[in-house]
Amino acid sequence: MTPLPPLRYAHVDMDAFFASVELRERPELIGRPVVVGGRPEGRGVVAAASYAAREFGVRSAMPMRQAVKRCPQLVILPTRIALYREVSAKIRAVFDRYSPRVQPLSLDEAYLDLADHPDNDGRSHSLLALAQAIQRDIFNATRLTCSIGVGNSLLVAKLASDYKKPNGITVVAPAQTQRFLDPLDVGRLWGVGPRTRERLVAAGYSNVASVREGGERRLIDCLGERFGQHLWQRTHGIDPREIRGPRPAKSVSRETTFGADVDDTNELRQALDRLLSSVCERLQKKGLSGKTITLKLRRVPFDTHTLSRSFSRPSNRFTEWQGVAYQMLDASRRRHPGAIRLIGTVNRSDAEWREMLSDEQYRVTRHEATERAFTGEHWDRKDEGEYRCICCGAPLFDSAHKYDSGSGWPSFWQPNDNAPIGEREDRRLFMRRTEVHCERCQAHLGHVFPDGPKPTGLRYCINSASLDFVPREDT
Known part of the structure; x- marks a missing residue:
């Protein structure tokens, strides 16, 4: 190993x-x-x-x-x-004093990389002293307690923080990692959900030690090559993940649904002005500019059309975007006449999509590829929160509607109310399926199948690469 x-x-x-x-x-x-x-x-x-x-x-x-x-x-x-955000900001200020590399997971938890802290000599007692200092400073700033886990990987640190709750500290030295992991139930390992745990228990596994003692080949036979190898590494405390900062904003968008359908061009232009002004204001506040604007119009009854235009240079000025937005609105109205139910704007060209997305995200969302099962970031995520479009940030699904389908992809029995999710027939791979996509930016999400749980009987099988997760406290 x-x-x-x-x-x-x-x-x-x-x-x-x-x-x-x-x-x-x-x-x-x-x-x-x-x-x-x-x-x-x-x-x-x-x-x-x-x-x-x-x-x-x-x-x-x-x-x-x-x-x-x-x-x-x-x-x-x-x-x-x-109030919770106000308290969380004080906690984050404590974190920043100890490390420049902090990865918040939500308002109330975060990873810290203490590798370069001057008081860290790599031994357990120095890390224990640092954890005690962090715990003390948080209490002094907020009068609240926290639990801290320290390890040589994100996996071990996360498991350790839960070991002595509340108000506890657990430092797992590298030489003690296996002894710490072995007694843990297999369901505690990252990536093991209820269905996978049931499969492991049925195969005779109970804790981490039993998985290791059974050998890698037997685990692969039980879970498949990819996920079996993944879990085998986790049982030995190996976790290649590193701390990453919060994702930068990928786009700025605004849309509105009219209380009554609108067929008047002047009224539509006024609504477009308000949306465009809001987008430009947000861009300016964030110090951002965009090269591409996309206009989305949803007509009665619910068919959606999008148009995009690009500038030669980035801009965040309303006066520069307004004329182009009007031209797109007029062109869409000529091509698709009728009353409008929803209007919205979002940016990006293909080159910009390629630049802002990872290779996997670009392949899946812009070219309708499918990620491998059991490999995505969210397929077995258990945290509470909202799943948004990785491309435009549109709220799509909620953890309250997520379930373990055993498929290896994130599965939901329904989308959010008013989620901009569109459907179309997909006859690729010699099958007839229903493809789902984000109507705001046309990002491919996955497919929906009629084999889900009650009350809808649907299974929205979605690629992790298409989703960005936002913890409940941040929504």
């Missing part, structure tokens, strides 16, 4: 973050079962649960009605994202 790298990564996870912030604000509720989320009368979901609530079996992402049944005395508090 490849030699294990030295200690460098920390994973910091705030303890029951939303609930803890609320308890800090309302100390009279300390010790009582408290959750943050929507009301049980509607479709409320638990966003966070205090440790007192967890004793009743209440967990995040649980429907609030179910949570109240488990704990009738539950105290339900509304979500206050602005």
Whole structure:
């Protein structure tokens, strides 16, 4: 096996973050079962649960009605994202003092690369001291506790942060990595969802040690070549991932759906002016410019048309874009007359798509390729949040509608309400299938099949390369 790298990564996870912030604000509720989320009368979901609530079996992402049944005395508090972001900013300021390489995963957790910190000599005691200092500084800044895991890979650091919750620190020395991993249930490994765990248990595996003792060949026979090799490396603590910063904005877009269908050109131009002005304002605030503008029009009944135009140089000035936008609007209206239900703008040329996307993302979204099963970033992701189009950022799917289909691709039983998802027949590969794409930017997403779970009976089988995940707290 490849030699294990030295200690460098920390994973910091705030303890029951939303609930803890609320308890800090309302100390009279300390010790009582408290959750943050929507009301049980509607479709409320638990966003966070205090440790007192967890004793009743209440967990995040649980429907609030179910949570109240488990704990009738539950105290339900509304979500206050602005407050949590304010606290999160203070936490991030602490992180930045310890490392220039920070990868936030959500408002309440992040990876830190401590390799270059002057107090890190590569030994466990120095990393323990750094973790204690981070924990202390976060508490002093926020009066909140956190748990920290330190390891020689992101995988080990993440598992370690959960080992002594709440308010714990676990440092896993490289020489102790295998001893730390071996007792863990196989379901704890990154990439192993409920269905995969069931398959492993049925094959006689229970914990990490049992997987290793069975040998790589047997694991590959159980899970297939690619995923078997992937999981074999994880059971030995090998994780090639490195800390990456937040993704830059790939496009700026705006759209609006009219309350009543519009067939008046002047009214459409006024709406286009508002959208274009908003896009240009956002570009200017971010210090960005664009070379291509795409106009999207959805006519009655629901057929969508897009046109694109490019400049020779980037711009973010409304006056330079307005004339081109009007020309596209007039051209589309001549080609497709009729009342308009939705109007929107988004940028990009093919060359720009190629430049801004990875090779895999470009291949999948712009040329309708399909990534290999069990290889994508999101196929077995369990975090709560929203899945957006990798090309234009349009909200498409929610983790609440995601399920493990066993296919090796992210699967959803329905898209978001009003998600700009279009369908068309796909007869490639000697099959008749229904292809799905983002109507805002025409990015290929995947296919939809009629073999999903209730209540829709649908399975939206989507390429990870087509999706960008945004944690619940950031949506």
